Amino acid sequence: xxxxxxxxxxxxxxxxxxxxxxxxxxxxxxxxxxxxxxxxxxxxxxxxxxxxxxxxxxxxxxxxxxxxxxxxxxxxxxxxxxxxxxxxxxxxxxxxxxxxxxxxxxxxxxxxxxxxxxxxxx
Amino acid sequence: xxxxxxxxxxxxxxxxxxxxxxxxxxxxxxxxxxxxxxxxxxxxxxxxxxxxxxxxxxxxxxxxxxxxxxxxxxxxxxxxxxxxxxxxxxxxxxxxxxxxxxxxxxxxxxxxxxxxxxxxxxxxxxxxxxxxxxxxxxxxxxxxxxxxxxxxxxxxxxxxxxxxxxxxxxxxxxxxxxxxxxxxxxxxxxxxxxxxxxxxxxxxxxxxxxxxxxxxxxxxxxxxxxxxxxxxxxxxxxxxxxxxxxxxxxxxxxxxxxxxxxxxxxxxxxxxxxxxxxxxxxxxxxxxxxxxxxxxxxxxxxxxxxxxxxxxxxxxxxxxxxxxxxxxxxxxxxxxxxxxxxxxxxxxxxxxxxxxxxxxxxxxxxxxxxxxxxxxxxxxxxxxxxxxxxxxxxxxxxxxxxxxxxxxxxxxxxxxxxxxxxxxxxxxxxxxxxxxxxxxxxxxxxxxxxxxxxxxxxxxxxxxxxxxxxxxxxxxxxxxxxxxxxxx
Numbered sequence: 001x002x003x004x005x006x007x008x009x010x011x012x013x014x015x016x017x018x019x020x021x022x023x024x025x026x027x028x029x030x031x032x033x034x035x036x037x038x039x040x041x042x043x044x045x046x047x048x049x050x051x052x053x054x055x056x057x058x059x060x061x062x063x064x065x066x067x068x069x070x071x072x073x074x075x076x077x078x079x080x081x082x083x084x085x086x087x088x089x090x091x092x093x094x095x096x097x098x099x100x101x102x103x104x105x106x107x108x109x110x111x112x113x114x115x116x117x118x119x120x121x122x
Numbered sequence: 123x124x125x126x127x128x129x130x131x132x133x134x135x136x137x138x139x140x141x142x143x144x145x146x147x148x149x150x151x152x153x154x155x156x157x158x159x160x161x162x163x164x165x166x167x168x169x170x171x172x173x174x175x176x177x178x179x180x181x182x183x184x185x186x187x188x189x190x191x192x193x194x195x196x197x198x199x200x201x202x203x204x205x206x207x208x209x210x211x212x213x214x215x216x217x218x219x220x221x222x223x224x225x226x227x228x229x230x231x232x233x234x235x236x237x238x239x240x241x242x243x244x245x246x247x248x249x250x251x252x253x254x255x256x257x258x259x260x261x262x263x264x265x266x267x268x269x270x271x272x273x274x275x276x277x278x279x280x281x282x283x284x285x286x287x288x289x290x291x292x293x294x295x296x297x298x299x300x301x302x303x304x305x306x307x308x309x310x311x312x313x314x315x316x317x318x319x320x321x322x323x324x325x326x327x328x329x330x331x332x333x334x335x336x337x338x339x340x341x342x343x344x345x346x347x348x349x350x351x352x353x354x355x356x357x358x359x360x361x362x363x364x365x366x367x368x369x370x371x372x373x374x375x376x377x378x379x380x381x382x383x384x385x386x387x388x389x390x391x392x393x394x395x396x397x398x399x400x401x402x403x404x405x406x407x408x409x410x411x412x413x414x415x416x417x418x419x420x421x422x423x424x425x426x427x428x429x430x431x432x433x434x435x436x437x438x439x440x441x442x443x444x445x446x447x448x449x450x451x452x453x454x455x456x457x458x459x460x461x462x463x464x465x466x467x468x469x470x471x472x473x474x475x476x477x478x479x480x481x482x483x484x485x486x487x488x489x490x491x492x493x494x495x496x497x498x499x500x501x502x503x504x505x506x507x508x509x510x511x512x513x514x515x516x517x518x519x520x521x522x523x524x525x526x527x528x529x530x531x532x533x534x535x536x537x538x539x540x541x542x543x544x545x546x547x548x549x550x551x552x553x554x555x556x557x558x559x560x561x562x563x564x565x566x567x568x569x570x571x572x573x574x575x576x577x578x579x580x581x582x583x584x585x586x587x588x589x590x591x592x593x594x595x596x597x598x599x600x601x602x603x604x605x606x607x608x609x610x
Contacts, residue, residue, distance in 0.1 A: 001147035002147050002150070002151065006164075009164075009168055012168075012172060013168070013171065013172040013175060013176065016172060016175075016176045017175065017176065017179060017310065020176060020179045020180050020183055021179050021183060021303075021306055024303060024306060024307055024310075106151075106152070106161075
């Protein structure tokens with residue numbers, strides 16, 4: 001989990017750089033960045049679904065919607081390659097999503113409470 | 123069905139594994155001082171690095187555009203001045219002027235009112251036609267002063283529509299600004315290298331500092347956990363040469379243990395003195411009560427019963443005082459217990475006979491087969507005290523009709539003595555503390571007692587080199603098992 005969080009944290013500056021200097025990355029590096037940024041958004045979506053009864057509804061719904069939209073859009077960009085209009089905005093959103101994922105895992109206490117509740121219901 | 127079960131089992135195991143891992147990473151990261159400081163350091167370095175690199179790139183990107191724009195404005199202004207100062211010219215002269223003011227990177231061209239373009243004629247490096255088209259497309263309304271960034275075949279161009287000349291021609295210019303890309307890449311590479319080094323250094327430094335801080339704290343914690351009344355005198359810790367707060371904490375801890383040791387010593391002295399002082403009047407009261415009962419036969423039966431009750435209470439108080447004195451002597455190292463051969467058979471016979479009569483309860487005794495040794499190493503009087511204490515305990519917490527069983531077992535290395543009752547038993551949560559001083563079980567509230575007896579029993583047996591254990595089931599009874607060393 002810690003390596004995953006480190007990877008997510010490193011994607012924040014990487015996406016910010018990509019947003020500021022779109023001319024610096026090649027097509028391949030851009031595809032890799034979009035692909036990895038899409039993949040790291042999948043575990044929090046899984047966690048959000050698993051903890052749907054423990055966590056606060058509104059922030060969870062916002063984060064889930066944001067992540068789902070980004071996963072769909074970035075899967076398409078990864079497949080299509082460079083040349084997307086307003087690509088810098090997408091990188092900015094990816095950086096924000098990565099920060100939200102970090103905040104979700106570091107501040108979310110529901111993950112600790114889950115095992116106890118499951119034990120009591122089994 | 124079987125496959126479903128296996129899948130469910132695997133899913134459960136996977137979930138348990140992921141939960142354990144989840145708790146593990148969280149406790150590693152946020153559950154310790156080291157983890158929290160490492161996280162804070164990482165966050166600080168990452169934030170600083172992200173802020174610095176992003177700002178650097180943003181400024182460099184802005185400078186790149188501004189420098190290019192300034193270059194275009196200068197070239198356009200010079201050309202416009204030249205063309206307008208010379209009045210109406212033929213196309214050949216205009217082309218010549220365009221050529222004069224253009225360079226390898228910067229190009230200028232005119233767009234006539236009818237849409238025709240006049241460009242400098244350069245055979246070796248002409249203006250890319252795609253660039254001319256892209257510049258016009260990027261500024262369809264022909265806004266003067268508007269600049270646009272255009273990417274063509276991985277090359278970046280800045281285009282500017284500077285002004286409309288008096289002739290009605292639009293003055294366009296463009297410059298290639300791709301050259302700063304490698305510089306920015308180099309800047310990023312250096313920043314990543316510096317960031318990596320700073321992060322490694324910071325984390326190493328934080329880990330070392332935190333270990334230096336937590337080591338005395340862990341020592342303080344483990345010493346506090348091990349602290350007992352007997353160890354108070356030697357509980358002081360060496361003051362660490364670290365942060366002032368830690369030295370202060372250690373000094374406070376040392377002062378606290380010193381005060382506790384002093385207080386504990388005073389308390390022991392107080393208990394010892396009170397027990398001694400109370401023994402004499404209690405013996406007097408007990409003797410007087412016995413004498414009154416014996417020498418006053420004319421007293422009413424009810425009054426005699428009351429005197430008997432008072433005598434029993436006095437005996438109980440004397441026993442309690444004796445126990446307190448034993449504890450006090452043990453704490454100060456003055457408890458005297460003999461280590462001599464004691465035959466347990468006659469001792470047990472005598473105790474069972476006397477206590478059975480005194481308590482009015484059935485006491486059964488199981489002895490080992492004749493011929494097996496029943497000689498233990500200990501103090502006969504103290505062993506008697508131990509047995510009386512255990513029997514009285516069993517009597518107090520058992521229904522009157524239930525017998526108390528005493529068993530003696532002998533083997534080569536050990537003599538085992540058991541006192542078993544079928545009483546209320548000891549609650550599970552109390553069993554670990556049953557030999558602690560003043561501890562009483564949660565189910566003994568209806569019975570009088572001080573919680574001293576069993577601690578004295580343990581104390582005396584350990585002084586004789588033996589030990590005691592308890593096995594109990596709430597509602598079913600308890601069995602106290604004494605191990606004694608056989609006499610050589």
